[in-house]
Amino acid sequence: MVFFDGPDSTRIYCKEQRTRTKHEPTAAELRALENARRSREWGQWPSIPDYDYEHSGKLTLEISGWGGNLRGKWSDGKHQTLERVFDSIKAGILARIAYEREERLERERRHREWEHYQHRRKLQKGRVERETKRVSFLKQLAEFQREASDLRMTISQTAAPGTNTEYDRMLLWAKDRLAHLESLQTREAVAEKLKQEKLFPDHDDLHDPEGELPS
Numbered sequence: 001m002v003f004f005d006g007p008d009s010t011r012i013y014c015k016e017q018r019t020r021t022k023h024e025p026t027a028a029e030l031r032a033l034e035n036a037r038r039s040r041e042w043g044q045w046p047s048i049p050d051y052d053y054e055h056s057g058k059l060t061l062e063i064s065g066w067g068g069n070l071r072g073k074w075s076d077g078k079h080q081t082l083e084r085v086f087d088s089i090k091a092g093i094l095a096r097i098a099y100e101r102e103e104r105l106e107r108e109r110r111h112r113e114w115e116h117y118q119h120r121r122k123l124q125k126g127r128v129e130r131e132t133k134r135v136s137f138l139k140q141l142a143e144f145q146r147e148a149s150d151l152r153m154t155i156s157q158t159a160a161p162g163t164n165t166e167y168d169r170m171l172l173w174a175k176d177r178l179a180h181l182e183s184l185q186t187r188e189a190v191a192e193k194l195k196q197e198k199l200f201p202d203h204d205d206l207h208d209p210e211g212e213l214p215s
Contacts, residue, residue, distance in 0.1 A: 003093050008104060010096040011064040017056045017075070023049045061089060063096050072096065124213050126206040134199050141185065148181040 002011050032046040058076040074085050
């Protein structure tokens with residue numbers, strides 16, 4: 001039987017006590033056994049039990065998985081029956097359901113804590129990854145600036161192009177490369193790249209109001 005109180009429940013089993021005695025073969029069983037031995041028809045070998053079981057008519061009620069300090073088992077006895085201890089059985093069932101409720105609430109609390117911790121870990125991981133991207137972006141921007149500065153100096157110290165020679169084509173390529181690097185460093189280009197990578201957003205969805213997790 002299962003008893004419910006909202007989402008919480010407990011299960012109680014009803015068992016009948018019985019006695020076990022060694023089985024003494026009956027005359028009919030002995031004859032059948034002897035006939036089988038004589039005929040050697042093994043498929044017809046009689047099934048004789050090792051024990052006899054006798055049902056006592058005495059019942060036992062037991063709450064499944066009882067783990068509390070209250071009583072969780074009741075039996076018919078010499079001086080009382082289950083019907084006479086109904087109030088005790090009822091109290092045990094209610095106590096078990098209350099115990100299950102406390103266990104459920106505690107499991108739910110621990111699960112919420114675990115989910116909250118996992119969320120904070122995810123935020124922290126995102127912040128670490130973003131910080132790495134920020135550093136990488138600034139390093140790349142600095143490399144562009146150094147390369148552009150070197151190109152300006154090289155171009156300024158290089159003789160003007162003449163006829164269509166490899167030297168002239170190199171100088172034109174250098175000027176195109178410089179123009180490309182300068183386009184990557186404009187305020188608009190940098191702002192667009194920062195927006196795409198979400199490196200410094202207006203609303204920081206990786207912010208943890210509780211601060212950093214302990215190492």
